[in-house]
Amino acid sequence: MSISTTAQAIRNIAIIAHVDHGKTTLVDAMLRQSGTFRSNEAVAERVMDSNDLEKERGITILAKNTAIQYHNSKINIVDTPGHADFGGEVERALKMVDGILLLVDASEGPLPQTRYVLSKALEAKLTPIVVINKIDRPDARVQEVLNEVYDLFIDLDADESVLEFPVIYTNGKAGTATMDIDVPGTDLQPLFELIFKTIPAATGTPDGDLQVLVTNLDYSDYLGRLAICRVFNGTLKAGQEISLSKIDGHIETVKITKLFTFHGLKREDTTETEVGDIIAVAGIPGITIGESFCALENPKPLPLIHIDEPTIAIVFSVNNGPFAGREGKLVTSRNIKERLERELLTNVSIRVEDTGTPDNFKVLGRGELQLSVLIEMMRREGFELMVSRPNHRHQARQ
Ligand SMILES: Nc1nc2c(ncn2[C@@H]2O[C@H](COP(=O)(O)OP(=O)(O)OP(=O)(O)O)[C@@H](O)[C@H]2O)c(=O)[nH]1
Numbered sequence: 115m116s117i118s119t120t121a122q123a124i125r126n127i128a129i130i131a132h133v134d135h136g137k138t139t140l141v142d143a144m145l146r147q148s149g150t151f152r153s154n155e156a157v158a159e160r161v162m163d164s165n166d167l168e169k170e171r172g173i174t175i176l177a178k179n180t181a182i183q184y185h186n187s188k189i190n191i192v193d194t195p196g197h198a199d200f201g202g203e204v205e206r207a208l209k210m211v212d213g214i215l216l217l218v219d220a221s222e223g224p225l226p227q228t229r230y231v232l233s234k235a236l237e238a239k240l241t242p243i244v245v246i247n248k249i250d251r252p253d254a255r256v257q258e259v260l261n262e263v264y265d266l267f268i269d270l271d272a273d274e275s276v277l278e279f280p281v282i283y284t285n286g287k288a289g290t291a292t293m294d295i296d297v298p299g300t301d302l303q304p305l306f307e308l309i310f311k312t313i314p315a316a317t318g319t320p321d322g323d324l325q326v327l328v329t330n331l332d333y334s335d336y337l338g339r340l341a342i343c344r345v346f347n348g349t350l351k352a353g354q355e356i357s358l359s360k361i362d363g364h365i366e367t368v369k370i371t372k373l374f375t376f377h378g379l380k381r382e383d384t385t386e387t388e389v390g391d392i393i394a395v396a397g398i399p400g401i402t403i404g405e406s407f408c409a410l411e412n413p414k415p416l417p418l419i420h421i422d423e424p425t426i427a428i429v430f431s432v433n434n435g436p437f438a439g440r441e442g443k444l445v446t447s448r449n450i451k452e453r454l455e456r457e458l459l460t461n462v463s464i465r466v467e468d469t470g471t472p473d474n475f476k477v478l479g480r481g482e483l484q485l486s487v488l489i490e491m492m493r494r495e496g497f498e499l500m501v502s503r504p505n506h507r508h509q510a511r512q
């Protein structure tokens with residue numbers, strides 16, 4: 115059995131950067147220029163920032179997948195959040211991909227989150243492409259920023275071969291890229307070509323032992339919990355009975371009822387996966403990140419994915435003050451408990467602990483922004499609750 119590249123030579127990449135350096139805007143332009151949308155289709159700006167809070171705040175909160183077709187090949191792209199509170203999303207996204215676009219703002223240069231995400235990508239031995247973005251900014255200082263990027267790689271002890279990373283210059287807003295800063299770009303073709311040239315095609319053995327890793331979760335009102343997975347080896351088929359290796363080490367037999375592949379922003383039904391592809395599986399209750407689908411006989415689970423421990427805690431309580439019930443309809447302890455349980459289905463970076471009193475729930479997360487997003491969502495959905503001040507020194511239970 116030989117290791118083969120996939121029939122359509124899939125490339126899997128994540129786009130990573132400090133907050134606001136232009137990741138989602140560049141993915142937008144890539145989607146538009148790859149003919150993903152119909153010519154008359156009205157598409158919102160930064161279409162990947164699809165939930166209400168993402169749209170309003172102009173930030174990405176959840177890592178999301180999209181796929182574009184380029185000639186006969188497919189590029190799966192994971193757009194990641196740049197805000198430090200959502201760093202766990204980035205770490206997990208990196209498990210799905212073979213390469214990264216490290217985006218750096220041509221004026222701001224590398225910032226703390228650039229360093230964090232690059233260090234994770236280097237640890238995972240992913241192939242980098244450096245993208246100097248926002249070259250249209252009047253205060254752009256392209257050469258200096260590029261030097262700072264080299265310094266950052268050196269500081270992070272990157273191997274010499276990694277230091278030969280290619281560099282491309284983009285204006286994500288206009289959708290242009292150029293390999294030569296002195297020659298203005300006209301479209302993103304040079305970026306697509308560079309991805310194909312630089313990022314290794316996904317490999318694996320289509321007829322080998324099944325190994326499919328759950329790297330992210332999503333939720334659909336119709337389908338319930340969705341497991342987003344990378345197919346490392348073998349072929350997963352709709353209707354098939356297979357093993358699911360759980361994070362606690364035990365193995366369950368499950369049946370695959372619904373299987374999807376990504377196409378643009380859509381999930382498309384499929385009967386059979388391609389090796390190397392990023393796919394979604396519906397209909398498996400309780401499935402979570404880090405678990406893997408394996409063969410029924412002699413299952414070979416993939417290594418578990420580590421998820422960062424929470425760093426802050428906020429207590430959510432029932433509003434039992436004199437003005438209770440004025441702001442929201444969903445006010446009881448049971449309402450809040452059910453809502454938090456629903457959140458835990460897809461949001462793996464928060465935890466909820468009992469406090470011993472039924473009206474209080476201790477919610478643990480990675481940062482104030484992350485928990486404030488949850489509180490804001492709950493208020494909009496009609497919940498009324500009181501929240502404590504965040505406790506930063508919280509030591510998470512092991
Ligand atoms: N001038 C200029 N502005 C840009 C360019 N690319 C993105 N922007 C702007 O930069 C801001 C941030 O863009 P986003 O695409 O949301 O940045 P992001 O990296 O996805 O942000 P997070 O996901 O929250 O980390 C927006 O106002 C964009 O319009 C560019 O090439 N040139």
Ligand SMILES: [Mg+2]
Binds near residue numbers: 137139
């Ligand atoms: Mg974004």
